[in-house]
Amino acid sequence: MRKIILLGYMGCGKSTIAKTLSRIIRIPFVDLDKYIEEKTNLSINSIFEKHGEIYFRKVEHEAFLELLNSSESMIIGLGGGTPCYANNHELLKGENVLSVYLRASIDTLFSRLSANKSKRPLIANKNDEEMKEFIAMHLFERSFYYNQAQYKVNVDNKTIDQVVLDIVSILA
Ligand code: S3P
Secondary structure, eight states: OOEEEEEOSTTSOHHHHHHHHHHHHTOOEEEHHHHHHHHHTSOHHHHHHHHOHHHHHHHHHHHHHHHHHSSSOEEEEOOTTGGGSTTGGGGGGOTTEEEEEEEOOHHHHHHHHHTSOTTOTTTTTOOHHHHHHHHHHHHHHHHHHHTTSSEEEEOTTOOHHHHHHHHHHHHO
């Protein structure tokens, strides 16, 4: 069964775009972070706090494999770090997989994330200056993994509908 994978840095719009895409193409959307929260009965913040990031990456990898191996077609919205750990990037090119990197500039990410960071343990305690520096560095480190996606769609200065249409045209 077909798996459409949306990936990209925190704040690039994976969940918002996946929800609209799901309505249009009538394939259910599963958010990997939410799936992990349900599976572990813990929020992402609590997993980081109680068990640390390495444990989170292990659970994230297992959860990603479970979704990929399920018999349902689905849109999977990854966490921002998913492709960058446990060789998950190799799974972006698997059989029946279509992966799309939602590419956003540092400025776009910064303006979206500065308003919405409390649920994101990697940036929750950073001030604006620290955050901008962190995003720039982190995006640079992660780009190699994001670029393993089969398709790339720019999201800067586009509405949700425009991005969704770009993805629909890839699927057509
Ligand atoms: C992370 C991104 C988060 C979440 C966790 C780690 C990351 O997901 O998986 O906080 O490493 O970039 P979103 O990209 O949905 O915020």
